Amino acid sequence: MSWLHMIILLPFIYAILVPVFYKLYSPRIHTGWFVLPIPAFIFIYLLRYISPVSQGDVIFNTVPWIPSLGINYTTAMDGLGLIFGLLITGIGALVILYSIYYMSKIREALHNFYVYLLLFMGAMLGLVFSDNIFVLYVFWELTSISSFLLIAYWYQRQKSRYGAQKSLLITVFGGLAMLAGFILLSMITGTNSVREMIAQVDDISASGLFVPAMILILLGAFTKSAQFPFSIWLPDAMEAPTPISAYLHSATMVKAGIYLVARFTPIFGGTLEWFWIVSVIGIITLLWGSVSAVKQTDLKALLAYSTISQLGLIMSLLGLGSASMYFGYSQESTMYTVAMGAAMFHLINHATFKGCLFMVVGIIDYETGTRDIRRLGGLMTLMPISFTLTVIGSFAMAGLPPFNGFLSKEMFFTGLLNANQLPIFGMGTYGIIFPVIAWVASVFTFIYCMIIVFKTFTGKYQPEKLEKKAHEAPIGMLIPPVVLASLVVIIFFFPALISESLLKPSLEAILPGFTQDGAFTFITNIHPWHGWTPELFMTIGVVLFGVLLYISHKKWSWIYRIAPDAFSLNYLYNWSLEKAESSSRGITRQYMTGFIRDYLVYIFAFFSVILLSSIWVLKGFSFDATNNASVSIYEAILVIGMVIAALAVLFSKSRLTAIISVGALGYIVSLLFVVFQAPDLALTQLVVETVTVALFLLCFYHLPEFRKERTRVRFRLTNLFISLGVGITVTLIALSAQGNRLLEPISSYFEGSYELAGAKNMVNAILVDFRGFDTLLEILVLSIAGLGVYTLIKLRLAEGDNK
Structure with missing residues (x-):
């Protein structure tokens, strides 16, 4: 990293130290005295470039940032950038000296004032010395903030x-x-x-x-x-x-x-x-x-x-x-x-x-x-x-x-x-x-x-x-x-x-084309x-x-x-803001009704319209069944069993029948994994289903009893269209995904899990090695949720003890 990079970063780095100076020495010493050396030093440093720049030299320096996107922290100092750099730091030093006396009687968050000022100074220096347009944009918006x-x-x-x-x-x-x-x-x-x-x-x-x-x-x-x-x-x-x-x-x-x-x-x-x-x-x-x-x-x-x-x-x-x-x-x-x-x-x-x-x-x-x-x-x-x-x-x-x-x-x-x-x-x-x-x-x-x-x-x-x-x-x-x-x-x-x-x-x-003498x-x-x-x-x-x-x-x-205020630009600005606020409130009231059904209607309608129209316009639907595997008699029997078990859950008239049907459905799924030669998934499914059924039976006494209630559900045409739209959309996407393969399947990469990760189990390798950070964050989320539950239980117990 060059010195030019450092003088751009110097105000940002020093801004971190300003609150420390403020806490240690204010109000005995005005914080501005600690800030003043920064623009003064940069101004004096930039003066040394006047001679080479006046002779036509352009000072380039590059530090890689996001090279894959062609975004590097490239600085370039020529005559134009040098003028602005001297103005930014020279006037900046005078302004800070002036502010030391002007704001001598102000005690309200004076350190914030100088932190913001240093951030602004650094952003302006980065702006005028950046050669990369996207780095320039970052500094540009930082000046606005x-x-x-x-x-x-x-x-x-x-x-x-x-x-x-x-x-x-x-x-x-x-x-x-x-x-x-x-x-x-x-x-x-x-x-x-x-x-x-x-x-x-x-x-x-x-x-x-x-x-x-x-x-x-x-x-x-x-x-x-x-x-x-x-x-x-x-x-x-x-x-x-x-x-x-x-x-x-x-x-x-x-x-x-x-x-x-x-x-x-x-x-x-x-x-x-x-x-x-x-x-x-x-x-x-x-x-x-x-x-x-x-x-x-x-x-x-x-x-x-x-x-x-x-x-x-x-x-x-x-x-x-x-x-x-x-x-x-x-x-x-x-x-x-x-x-x-x-x-x-x-x-x-x-x-x-x-x-x-x-x-x-x-x-x-x-x-x-x-x-x-x-x-x-x-x-x-x-x-x-x-x-x-x-x-x-x-x-x-x-x-x-x-x-x-x-x-x-x-x-x-x-x-x-x-x-x-x-x-x-x-x-x-x-x-x-x-x-x-x-x-x-x-x-x-x-x-x-x-x-x-x-x-x-x-x-x-x-x-x-x-x-x-x-x-x-x-x-x-x-x-x-x-x-x-x-x-x-x-x-x-x-x-x-x-x-x-x-x-x-x-x-x-x-x-640049006018560099000739005269x-x-x-x-x-x-x-x-x-x-x-x-x-x-x-x-x-x-x-x-x-x-x-x-x-x-x-x-x-x-x-x-002569001209009324209604014809001023400020009036137009204020009117636009008021109209934008009132319009946004009106639109918000239209869809923020408080009913889950309305929210689901908006989500599913948008989902169906956008995807179906995209499939139609882009001609994205195609279905190729030539590469599909044949369905064996065992698979067909298991699928039929799953359907029967699922329907049994829906139409059960007792709690025990419902629990048995849920368990049967889970066990049939595990058998399907066995047929597909996925013993690890089958074992996981068996364990989860056994634990789930056991938990249901343990809390059987506390489960609500099934009652015959007759609730008249009004027919809504909107619900019919939304249901059909979502169903058709998902089906078409699933069929198209089966028939269209844009890239090579990633499964061939995971087949080398042993050579790449030393794991004999592909699923474990995916969870622990290939998706390690994802799994780590999932564990973190579960830990936070567990701490939350534990805290709530402790608070409730403490409240009961107080009573």
Whole structure:
């Protein structure tokens, strides 16, 4: 097992130790101090891979898991995986440091918080470094489960449970769709490796399963990254503690869908379907998220919708940039790769400024007791450091200089304008919609960024509306957002720090055909001033219109009240859940009647209909009597005797006659075993039958006497059809099984029981050796039942003694 495997497993292993630390040292030492070294160590370890990965190396390691199914624990680190790995661990370390102070006064199951956080971190690392699609799926669903636990950390709150349930239902639905897409890809290519699939891209695109596989995988990506219309789970996830919100929204869970689209772009990119679906969904999400954010009054809700908007921006860039694969590498096609470069650049920038903003909002909530914008204001002089951090984060998100968001926003506009010139996919006609929608969404992005800054920190201070007296946060809580805000400024002035080492290798992973020199020269030429370009004029227009609309916000905010709540996606979600619950209750009441007869009718009817229809459709019935053995006179006599004995039991008028008839039936069966040359079975049957008859005779006095009772049984046509159906079905299956043999009989294998198991008795060999575990478990079940009976007897005796 390689070191890369170990760093993925390290958070899972350490999560086992967290409760021990919590029990031994809490509350003297905050549990977060024990957890902090893990992401810090992994982050430092991953830094050593920057040099080889930037030179084009891909680090592969494989550990066999289920080799018979082609499922191995294969890790692969390239430029794309490295970016996500650094974000997961780097932001994770800052979030844990922040949580140590933010949650210092919380005593409710704090160890659970860090256990869930480590599980989530390990799942995200496994996701971005997995090359096997089914291992990737395991980690993918583990992120859904661990995020569910994190969002529901305060499970006593109804809103926390609701938000966790919503996120789980939506993301798991997408995950199952993604799994179906993975299965289709595996069927097409015959491999489970993403790298090997990329090598067979021509075969995949020529398959009839190409589009279904693509749509199913995109469902997984869109649900996880909160793309429209699946974005409704993200605002409700704000019920999680603020450190979790900062982690989920800036670097991890919502970025998983972005990673998935980027990773599978080499397979699906360059096609009409992928281009339009990813681009259009992304641009709609960008607009919807930015417009929805403006009307929010809760700072965390506003940031949640801003995250949706920013994720839509990145997703649209991934879709537009994928068009470059249509042409392959050429000097003309490199202009269309700018969108892909902007996506990866903004991915990093978004993690820095959004993580900073969430932490600052947590500080405001922590120090004032509220996140309601209507109750805040005038905090600039009381919380000057938080104000400075908010300005840096918000202005970066608005795309203003001198912050890193300005650089990626300019590249975003460049990518849109270049895509508008695409001579394919109908962009000559419809391409203009992308820059127009993006510009409108950018105006609303500017507005909500100004709301965060000025509505919170300027204006009149209202202490009577606050739960606490506002003051600046402790230095330990300020360090993480200060680090992120510093990166926002540093990246603006020194973008070369990440362009060659991180951005270029990630683009080489997403666009593997564009590895020639000069393919990504725009990455190495990132700088603030490009002259008086259309992109700069678009930014100036965003600022002018944004300021105008911000100032007049109260005059036009009424438009948000036009559409009733019944037309919202949340209402549709809630209505669907209510209808599903009521429908399921109605259906359950129909078949859960409490009568055994009804249950048997359902079971036998389903059994008969399914099997008979299968036999009919598949033409499965055939009967071949040529190989049947002849029936001897002894066998016929014994069978007739068995029938007579069985009928005698049914029509007996006394207990003694019934017992004798049961015994006679058992002994005749043992004689039949003798005729079939099975002395061991005959002996077993004789012993069992003798013991059974003896027991009946011993408790003869306690057996109920036979009484003549006349009970009128009403004729039911349903019973007749069910009985005939089951009888015909079983008979046909038995006859077909006799005439159809798909495989060699297993009896020939058991004939070698002496050589294989050293047993002279085949039955004993089957029970003890070939089916040893099965027999062991049967003995275990009997032992448990015996202990249960013994316990009940002892309890009854103890109860009698007490009386």
